[in-house]
Amino acid sequence: MSEETRGDNETSDQAPVSSSLNRRQFLAGGASLLAVSASAALSGVQAEERSEAIDPMHVPGALPRPYGERSPFEKQTRLAAGTSSTTPLQDLQGIITPSALHFERHHNGVPAIDPTRHRLLIHGLVDRPMIFTLEELLRFPSASRIAFIECSGNSRDGWGETHDSTVQALHGLTSTSEWTGVNLTTLLGTAHMQPEATWLLAEGNDAAALARSVPLTDEVLNEAMVCYGQNGEALRPEQGYPLRLLLPGFEGNINVKWLRRLKLGSAPFMTRWETAKYTDLMPDGKAYQFSLVMDAKSVITRPSGQQQLLPDFHEIQGLAWSGRGRITAVEVSVDAGRTWQTARLQEPVLPKCHTRFRLPWKWDGQETIIQSRCTDVTGYQQPTRESLIKIRGTQSSYHYNGIQSWKIERNGLVKNVYV
């Protein structure tokens, strides 16, 4: 039988009506029994559509656009707090963060840079100081990598008293992009770095002139990139347009944005960004400097703080990441940590990259606490808040990676709690 769609006398307008299925069990991916909540009966839906809205099938649609935009019905936004803004983790799909929703952190605003005027200087302990235009950098051998960047101050509220909040406000200073640029070693080779060079000063072209000292470890030499691309196009202004440093796994601020200068030296440069800021105060009053790597962390993004649940089937979802490499496992507890189940990880699982985990779950309407904990390729397991505080105290501002606990109240409200 042929079916000419518009002429079909059996289109959905006349289709045999179903439906209204309450909590019917179905097999999801061969893994778990889930249910779907009731659908409106067909006739009701159709009546509603006909009476109240223009049927998009009855009017020609929009013509092609040179540069697309999201649907006006979509409202997710970053949430600004002073000089930063957070990614709406509760709304994200997959592992790529839309560039428009990548978190921001700047110390004197986002500079407006003309790329034709921008230059990168490489000097210090090099035989041949160099200045590069962006056009020149674009002609070097290139590389791309999907990696997270996380502000070292992400999740910092964890050091203090618990308070009702969203996953975006608590943990939204982390995002993942596909970054493209030139391997740092290519540029250092071009400038003929001297053997004594063991540290690198990276300076931004913003009004804060943010500058950080980068130790030239094997890891840095193997992985660091000077990037001009993000998710297929040029870096966004908030992420360093037209040039940034990428140090996969290292705290966000050292991935210096609006990069203008790399100076080779034989010791850390002790900028105020690594003395007055971005150090970790320990219980004995001493402070760690250059604790650069972001340790493994995970967080359940759905359901999460201030969301409202119905007793029903839910897919628990979240993100896990580690500055030390690949995530090897994420476990989820739905009973306040008494038992743990292994979550499914979205492939490909990439090193130093957000990894989405998923676990089907039926909430029975009873009060409970849900948590996630991840393990990375080094065997390191994300600590409880208690064990983290035991070592680090509560005077730190940075590098909080304790397990996040969400309490589901009997009324379905999800709350940030400590256990």
Added chain:
Amino acid sequence: MSEETRGDNETSDQAPVSSSLNRRQFLAGGASLLAVSASAALSGVQAEERSEAIDPMHVPGALPRPYGERSPFEKQTRLAAGTSSTTPLQDLQGIITPSALHFERHHNGVPAIDPTRHRLLIHGLVDRPMIFTLEELLRFPSASRIAFIECSGNSRDGWGETHDSTVQALHGLTSTSEWTGVNLTTLLGTAHMQPEATWLLAEGNDAAALARSVPLTDEVLNEAMVCYGQNGEALRPEQGYPLRLLLPGFEGNINVKWLRRLKLGSAPFMTRWETAKYTDLMPDGKAYQFSLVMDAKSVITRPSGQQQLLPDFHEIQGLAWSGRGRITAVEVSVDAGRTWQTARLQEPVLPKCHTRFRLPWKWDGQETIIQSRCTDVTGYQQPTRESLIKIRGTQSSYHYNGIQSWKIERNGLVKNVYV
């Protein structure tokens, strides 16, 4: 020595001057000798910046934005031609296509759909016809996958006479996104698909009511998804907001956008989109129907048509993809096909996904022709235009995947040619 950046008496403003390095050879990634062209002398650059523009370090930057935009200096756009628009492949980085630059193809415009009113009907050979709201679909177990979609008419100019054009105009109807949604089998299981069901009609909610018949092969049942997410956020309107079918590896149009209806049947539905359109006319006058898989193709995107080269070092870059699985190799010829070199593939190499390849190259200023050819996991190698035409003739409109040849003229202009 400490370096307080703004107070440092050795910032770049006073840095020991380099420079002006002409074609210095350097080691790129341990692989190839490349050179970088001359940089302006430092003093000149600085003078220029001071006299003609506001130094972004001297004015506070912009505050956080709820939803970011690209820099006003960036101008890459899709190129519209009637009811389609092409991705600027020559400008892309990495493998992710920015959603705003994902190619478009629609048959009566892009519909404006209110997601709260949108419904998906599943009916036909099912025990339980179902209607889903978007909210309900969002609560199903989800999956994400990075995959290309290519219009079957991409590269169609290859069937005709050669003409001067860009890679965007010739091959830009292909893009890659991270797609998120529900596995098709999950929904078919919910509707209790009957054993006799072997085909699926998928219909869009656009004014063309585009509808295609999908064979329910193992591959389709294993891989098809009903998607609501693209690159971390909701689908863009041009890509099917709020819901589309994803059939990784299949020609674009059958990945039905604005998806409103799935009807199970026991034979193809023979819509006009698979009878009057989207068939492949062979030399003997017969036409193939349902040639759905996009065979392996590659194209060099830089340097490419209408670009202008200088005799210098260049990184040849391009994209390769196959609807049958992973790309296993891309070879590049810089001598009109006499010899071939293996290009480097950007990791991760994902099945049915754009794969970026890169090969360093020094153009000596002589006229030549550059080409790429790829091999996929099945062992299939991209054919020459000659061998493709020999079998398919020149009456087809779709599924052209012959090797693209770019001629570099002595003046450096890059032209589309047949060899």
